[in-house]
Amino acid sequence: MSHSSPAHPFARGRRLRSTPALRRLTAQTRLAPADFVLPVFVKQGIDAPVAISSMPGVVQHTMDSLRKTAHEAAEAGISGLMLFGIPGEKDPVGSQADAADGIVNVALQQLRADLGDELVLMADLCLCEYTDHGHCGVVTPAGVVDNDPTLDRYAAVAIAQARAGAHVIAPSGMMDGQVAAIRQALDGGGFPETPILAYAAKYASGFYGPFREAAEGAPQFGDRSTYQMDPPNADEALREVAQDLAEGADAVMVKPALPYLDIITRVADAVHVPVTAYQVSGEYAMVEAAAANGWVDRERAILETLTAIRRAGAGTVLTYWAVEAARLLR
Numbered sequence: 021m022s023h024s025s026p027a028h029p030f031a032r033g034r035r036l037r038s039t040p041a042l043r044r045l046t047a048q049t050r051l052a053p054a055d056f057v058l059p060v061f062v063k064q065g066i067d068a069p070v071a072i073s074s075m076p077g078v079v080q081h082t083m084d085s086l087r088k089t090a091h092e093a094a095e096a097g098i099s100g101l102m103l104f105g106i107p108g109e110k111d112p113v114g115s116q117a118d119a120a121d122g123i124v125n126v127a128l129q130q131l132r133a134d135l136g137d138e139l140v141l142m143a144d145l146c147l148c149e150y151t152d153h154g155h156c157g158v159v160t161p162a163g164v165v166d167n168d169p170t171l172d173r174y175a176a177v178a179i180a181q182a183r184a185g186a187h188v189i190a191p192s193g194m195m196d197g198q199v200a201a202i203r204q205a206l207d208g209g210g211f212p213e214t215p216i217l218a219y220a221a222k223y224a225s226g227f228y229g230p231f232r233e234a235a236e237g238a239p240q241f242g243d244r245s246t247y248q249m250d251p252p253n254a255d256e257a258l259r260e261v262a263q264d265l266a267e268g269a270d271a272v273m274v275k276p277a278l279p280y281l282d283i284i285t286r287v288a289d290a291v292h293v294p295v296t297a298y299q300v301s302g303e304y305a306m307v308e309a310a311a312a313n314g315w316v317d318r319e320r321a322i323l324e325t326l327t328a329i330r331r332a333g334a335g336t337v338l339t340y341w342a343v344e345a346a347r348l349l350r
């Protein structure tokens with residue numbers, strides 16, 4: 021039988037791949053700058069940006085360098101920023117998270133004054149950067165993270181962040197009932213229009229290592245396995261998402277992204293609210309480290325990871341490459 025004229029015509033995948041224009045025509049997933057949100061770290065009491073050794077290209081910002089980066093982000097056409105603050109002083113309850121003159125609240129106010137509504141300013145709501153023990157909530161004398169007293173702290177932080185100018189409140193602490201507590205606080209505090217993006221399916225991941233250098237929020241004892249999700253579980257992610265939506269979340273997040281593409285897909289299939297994925301610090305560090313060694317083509321790898329996360333079903337991607345990726349897509 022001749023290969024040039026098969027007896028039975030068969031589908032030829034290669035027909036639609038033969039030129040760049042055909043590949044562009046048939047691409048099922050497209051990336052655009054508006055898909056991206058840039059996480060940023062602002063630190064109190066420094067007079068120059070501090071490089072994060074495990075995340076080449078990422079820094080702890082001063083207020084000035086943060087403002088400059090925010091302008092560049094707006095220029096590049098990305099959708100928003102996710103703000104993390106690193107206070108000068110830490111204490112057991114994380115007082116600086118809701119202090120009006122706390123670094124993250126000052127930064128929100130400044131960026132809102134600079135940019136108005138040009139970028140969506142998201143405030144990560146957690147206590148781990150602000151507590152001296154590094155846990156995401158207050159702890160009992162026995163060293164266990166105490167769920168319900170933590171909710172009172174989250175409620176106060178949400179109000180402070182909304183008052184400072186956050187467009188979106190994004191609780192990432194994985195306490196039970198956190199979305200309901202924050203929704204109630206925002207509604208009662210004069211911010212009924214402020215949406216909540218819930219870190220709904222957040223796993224106890226080994227890929228947060230570099231972030232803990234960036235945000236200086238590593239737990240001083242124990243780990244986060246009693247509140248963040250266990251990596252083998254998938255159904256539980258759907259329960260967490262359903263619970264957060266029932267409590268009033270407007271949008272949900274899956275985190276990390278690349279090792280949890282199946283979770284992104286299942287969540288996106290199950291709900292009809294915006295789904296965001298967080299490409300976390302360890303995902304960034306892996307590609308940067310391999311690229312620095314010449315083991316992967318850096319830009320190609322970056323865009324491939326972002327495409328994969330969008331293909332899995334995420335509408336928005338939080339990524340430390342947000343501005344660079346947006347520029348690559350120009």
Ligand code: PBG
Nearest residue numbers: 146148192227228231300301302
């Ligand atoms: C705080 C928080 C973490 C990240 C985002 N918010 C760290 C953690 O849970 O330990 C990780 C982000 C990243 O790794 O890029 N709760």
